[in-house]
Amino acid sequence: MATNLNMADASLRAESRLTERSQTTIPAAIRDALHLKPGEYIHYTLLAGGKVIMSRQEEEQDDAVISQFLTFLENDMIKNPQNIHQVPKAFWAGIKALTAGVEVDLDAPLTDD
Structure with a gap:
């Protein structure tokens, strides 16, 4: 795919800084123009000469390996329902003990910790 990039065609320009963690x-102007929301996917295309085209990825692409694994699990559950059991209460108690007092903000930026 040959793409001619002419800076005169740019309707919006913006810049940002790369952090020590390469983030x-x-x-905001770019997010607004692309109608990006948290959790959405972004597609990057690297052009010759080091230019990058960033675009909103319209559809979430399925991971073929995960899809095959989920299909395998589904088929196994249908063929072998006798192997489906409740998770023991002691297991959940152990998880609660290990995570007691741990709070996670999934929207917080990553830190070196």
């Missing part, structure tokens, strides 16, 4: 924030 960046997509500027």
